[in-house]
Amino acid sequence: MDVRETLNLLNVAPPVGDMPVRTPIDGSEIGRVAYDTKDSLDKKIAAATAAFREWREVPAPKRGDLVRIFGNVLRDHKEPLAHLVSIECGKILEEGRGEVQEMIDVCDFAVGLSRQLYGLTIQSERPDHTMQENWLPLGPVGVISAFNFPVAVWAWNAALALVCGDPVVWKPSEKTPMTALACHALFHQAVLRYGGAHPGLCSVVHGARDVGEWLVDDPRLPLVSATGSVPMGRAVGPRVAARFGRSLLELGGNNAVVVTPSADLGVAMPSILFGSVGTAGQRCTSTRRVIVHESLHDQVFSTLTKAINGLKDRIGDPLEEGTLIGPLIDKQAFDAMQASIAATKKDATEVFGGERVLADKYPDAYYVVPAVAKMPKQTENVHAETFAPLTYVIPYATIEEAMQIHNAVPQGLSSAIMTTDVREAEYFKRHSDCGIANVNIGTSGAEIGGAFGGEKETGGGRESGSDSWKAYMRRQTSTTYFGTERPALAQGIKFEV
Ligand code: NAD
Numbered sequence: 001m002d003v004r005e006t007l008n009l010l011n012v013a014p015p016v017g018d019m020p021v022r023t024p025i026d027g028s029e030i031g032r033v034a035y036d037t038k039d040s041l042d043k044k045i046a047a048a049t050a051a052f053r054e055w056r057e058v059p060a061p062k063r064g065d066l067v068r069i070f071g072n073v074l075r076d077h078k079e080p081l082a083h084l085v086s087i088e089c090g091k092i093l094e095e096g097r098g099e100v101q102e103m104i105d106v107c108d109f110a111v112g113l114s115r116q117l118y119g120l121t122i123q124s125e126r127p128d129h130t131m132q133e134n135w136l137p138l139g140p141v142g143v144i145s146a147f148n149f150p151v152a153v154w155a156w157n158a159a160l161a162l163v164c165g166d167p168v169v170w171k172p173s174e175k176t177p178m179t180a181l182a183c184h185a186l187f188h189q190a191v192l193r194y195g196g197a198h199p200g201l202c203s204v205v206h207g208a209r210d211v212g213e214w215l216v217d218d219p220r221l222p223l224v225s226a227t228g229s230v231p232m233g234r235a236v237g238p239r240v241a242a243r244f245g246r247s248l249l250e251l252g253g254n255n256a257v258v259v260t261p262s263a264d265l266g267v268a269m270p271s272i273l274f275g276s277v278g279t280a281g282q283r284c285t286s287t288r289r290v291i292v293h294e295s296l297h298d299q300v301f302s303t304l305t306k307a308i309n310g311l312k313d314r315i316g317d318p319l320e321e322g323t324l325i326g327p328l329i330d331k332q333a334f335d336a337m338q339a340s341i342a343a344t345k346k347d348a349t350e351v352f353g354g355e356r357v358l359a360d361k362y363p364d365a366y367y368v369v370p371a372v373a374k375m376p377k378q379t380e381n382v383h384a385e386t387f388a389p390l391t392y393v394i395p396y397a398t399i400e401e402a403m404q405i406h407n408a409v410p411q412g413l414s415s416a417i418m419t420t421d422v423r424e425a426e427y428f429k430r431h432s433d434c435g436i437a438n439v440n441i442g443t444s445g446a447e448i449g450g451a452f453g454g455e456k457e458t459g460g461g462r463e464s465g466s467d468s469w470k471a472y473m474r475r476q477t478s479t480t481y482f483g484t485e486r487p488a489l490a491q492g493i494k495f496e497v
Contacts (some may be wrong), residue, residue, distance in 0.1 A: 025363025047200025064114025071107030128483030136164025247460025253413030271442030281389025
């Protein structure tokens, strides 16, 4: 784990400051950064505002050129950036690579989009009139991101915002500032290859909640895209609305897989295992609940716990080949997991795993055996997201009951059904209240081509693919009269003078 060497490969000068940055791998300090002040944030937003005046005038396909070059810079630096992601947030290197690949993929998507920001032409009710719907650049976008996807979430926002004509001011999680600096340095390389751009086009601000709040309150940012926990969204949403800004909220999940009697367990179990323990249970799309037909309740619980038992020697340093489960981000995450397990023990018939491991080797880091709770029914404790590997296995009797259990939680991000019955699959898709509803693949992870996000307390925002670019632009309806007579009024209104 040579941080200096990794930063060097990314052309990032080691940052200076007084706020320590720690790796969850062993809890050691890997550097220090300086937090922004109100004044430095103000200057960065002012620079973004100035950049907007220039960038909005650049034709969208030319804006796409910069994003294409950035995608290529990322390709050239995929390995060291993936390394830094693993060091800073603790996900296994393979998933770090996947995260950087997601950045590259969204750049490709955005480049194509830069020639497809289509509006509409609308039939006018009046002669010699044309009506159009145009999409125009919105303005500087504030991005707040979570620790668990320290680079991809920014890239989803930035790639789309940039082709839409918007500068980006990014506040990464205070737990992962180094990867943000690396992204910024790589973006700067892309700008140089592109032939230059306003220095305010992309900027990074460091800090915790207070810096986030200053950003959220700034009326020069017409859109704030915030990814993180439900309490964060509950604070951010009303603040942005109070100044009539727009927010795009990507918040916590409580994702379930429904396993029906017709499920092919050879297909279902690997997805359930990855969803439950992959990324050490620290994905917004991690599988938190397995809602299983009562005839399979014992079988699914024992297959899952046996599989996790077989992974115990694959828990460890996420940079080491063969590791499948890395550490939790910090002690706070570990304590929250232990509190949830203690509460769950009152309701569950059996709880597997959950204990800390490797404490001798890494006294300042938090590695755990993923936990699985066998529940007689879904209880109140299950309704909260525990951002750690804790999966509840809950029985159901009928598909209607399964969906009632499924939809009873306040979050609505990702969902899945394991079935070979087309009727059940279609019933599930129609009745799942989540933004994502999969059939025979798990809840965890998503391709960048589809709109990503969820309903209810997950916040309702959509990022990444499909038409989510519309969130980064403003819609304008335009009517043009090209006749020579007095123009007619709409609805046939006469106003004779
Ligand atoms: P968090 O809510 O603690 O922090 C997220 C970001 O918000 C950080 O940058 C933090 O500094 C900032 N922040 C916190 N309070 C704020 C406030 N009042 N005003 C402005 N900014 C504020 O989340 P985390 O622990 O970093 O990440 C885990 C959570 O994020 C989980 O709940 C997970 O489900 C969620 N998440 C959701 C998605 C999604 O796309 N839906 C993706 C990744 C993570």
